[in-house]
Amino acid sequence: MAVREIVIHPAPVLRRKARKVTDFGPQLQTLIDDMVETMRDAPGVGLAAPQVDVLLRVIVVEFGDEEDEEVPPKLYSVVNPELVKASSDVVTGVEGCLSIPGFAGEVDRSLEVVVKGQNRRGQPIRIKASGWLARVFQHEINHLDGVLFIDLAEKVWRLEEEDNQLLAAD
Numbered sequence: 001m002a003v004r005e006i007v008i009h010p011a012p013v014l015r016r017k018a019r020k021v022t023d024f025g026p027q028l029q030t031l032i033d034d035m036v037e038t039m040r041d042a043p044g045v046g047l048a049a050p051q052v053d054v055l056l057r058v059i060v061v062e063f064g065d066e067e068d069e070e071v072p073p074k075l076y077s078v079v080n081p082e083l084v085k086a087s088s089d090v091v092t093g094v095e096g097c098l099s100i101p102g103f104a105g106e107v108d109r110s111l112e113v114v115v116k117g118q119n120r121r122g123q124p125i126r127i128k129a130s131g132w133l134a135r136v137f138q139h140e141i142n143h144l145d146g147v148l149f150i151d152l153a154e155k156v157w158r159l160e161e162e163d164n165q166l167l168a169a170d
């Protein structure tokens, strides 16, 4: 496993549409392992393949329980993820992005989503998420279509050094 370099906005790769994964061979396995390591190293709660300069539809998300710190964070790696359901109930929250360091913005996201995709072996998976986890999935799936949180945010602002440490960036 290796930590890869995170691509920083306005790199063109962040604006392109990622391709569907059809080959679940060793290259994909290495990519996913490296993405997990890169996300943890950052640290962040999610990462999409275009953020490490790979135009494939792959995301990783690692997030613990919002209410209970004792619950260990759960790791999701999703290949070809799709939002198959997104609640019309939206919540406003503050987001950051590892590719846009030093900035945060308020973004409205669906409170609940269902994500369909494949696991790293190519088997179908379906994930129901709500709250912050649902937000992270929406943010990461946006990356696969070249959409960044700054496109959706009502307000974007520059973070102070100390705020930067506190914000869970993805």
Ligand code: ZN
Pocket: 096, 097, 098, 099, 139, 143, 170
């Ligand atoms: Zn991001």
